[in-house]
Amino acid sequence: MxxxxxxxxxxxxxxxxxxxxxxxxxxxxxxxxxxxxxxxxxxxxxxxxxxxxxxxxxxxxxxxxxxxxxxxxxxxxxxxxxxxxxxxxxxxxxxxxxxxxxxxxxxxxxxxxxxxxxxxxxxxxxxxxxxxxVPLAVFFAPTVPYPTYVLEAINNQIAAQIAEGIGMYFDDYEKNVAQSFNPRNFYLSSAGVVIYFQQYQIAPYASGIPEFTLTWSDDVRPPQCRPA
Known part of the structure; x- marks a missing residue:
């Protein structure tokens, strides 16, 4: 309910x-x-x-x-x-x-x-x-290899942005993502779980605070009203 x-x-x-x-x-x-x-x-x-x-x-x-x-x-x-x-x-x-x-x-x-x-x-x-x-981990299915799943999803989104010429990131972004990923840095949206990074961690100042949405799916599960 x-x-x-x-x-x-x-x-x-x-x-x-x-x-x-x-x-x-x-x-x-x-x-x-x-x-x-x-x-x-x-x-x-x-x-x-x-x-x-x-x-x-x-x-x-x-x-x-x-x-x-x-x-x-x-x-x-x-x-x-x-x-x-x-x-x-x-x-x-x-x-x-x-x-x-x-x-x-x-x-x-x-x-x-x-x-x-x-x-x-x-x-x-x-x-x-x-x-x-609640922590980030609760929004993933038990079979999902978290946080590997998160890092791969972010790196795939960055690669797609770079290929389309719409993203600015520091070189060796995969290393930066792995080093800077903080499981506390997330929030929920109607579309899914949004992971963000602080300014300068993976991208120059002009990029602001980079955000990556992991859309709701069988792997990424939205909250549900369960009995307390």
């Missing part, structure tokens, strides 16, 4: 921090809050988790990034350089909300001067029945 999606709304923490009367850091933290008449335990656990994570992120911005911005401002002023205001943006995107499961990814963007900022992605997939995060 499918109890349908849970309700999601977005909460925001934001602030501009000044140093010597100058704005040196602006941060925005967008994080989810969930509600459900059915999965009460799960939404309570998820709300506690994401609120605590947002509060910790705010603390890091204030205690670590702000002092760094202040030091850079002083250095720029002392050497008559222009100072570029720091910026930090944390967002969440829900990608799957059905079949008693919820999946989302979080992007943490930071700009600290220079040519461009950087983004680090994390993700979580929850069983709403059990109020727990």
């Amino acid at each position: 499918d109890f349908g999606p849970i309700t999601v709304r977005e909460l925001v923490m934001e602030e501009t921090l000044n140093y010597k009367g100058v704005p040196v850091l602006k941060y925005t933290i967008r994080y989810p809050e969930f509600s459900s008449a059915v999965f009460r335990i799960a939404v309570h656990e998820m709300n506690r988790y994401y609120h605590a994570r947002a509060a910790l992120q705010r603390q890091r911005y204030r205690q670590l990034l702000y002092p760094q911005a202040a030091r850079d401002y002083d250095y720029a002023a002392a050497h008559d350089y222009p100072f570029r205001q720091y910026e930090a943006v944390a967002t969440h995107t829900v990608t799957y909300n059905e079949n008693c499961a919820l999946s989302l990814y979080a992007d943490n963007y930071q700009y600290t001067g220079g040519a461009h900022g950087t983004t680090v992605r994390t993700s979580d997939t929850w069983s709403l029945r059990h109020a727990l995060r």
Whole structure:
């Protein structure tokens, strides 16, 4: 039985921090809050988790990034350089909300001067029945040789992109994929399991965060509403 999606709304923490009367850091933290008449335990656990994570992120911005911005401002002023205001943006995107499961990814963007900022992605997939995060392995049939199956699928997609001239990757991409693959770096979509890599791990900055979808099949199985 499918109890349908849970309700999601977005909460925001934001602030501009000044140093010597100058704005040196602006941060925005967008994080989810969930509600459900059915999965009460799960939404309570998820709300506690994401609120605590947002509060910790705010603390890091204030205690670590702000002092760094202040030091850079002083250095720029002392050497008559222009100072570029720091910026930090944390967002969440829900990608799957059905079949008693919820999946989302979080992007943490930071700009600290220079040519461009950087983004680090994390993700979580929850069983709403059990109020727990679930690992990548549970979405593969028992007979599938995981993670070999994942690496081969990714390498095949990269090879196809290169052959079509639509992908930019570092040389020796198979080695990079094997070394950089992290089973925590995944989320669910309506099409299948999406595996992603961080910036610069297997491709240049212009490629962003590379993503590879392993479509639902007999080998890659979507969540199901089973009794707890």
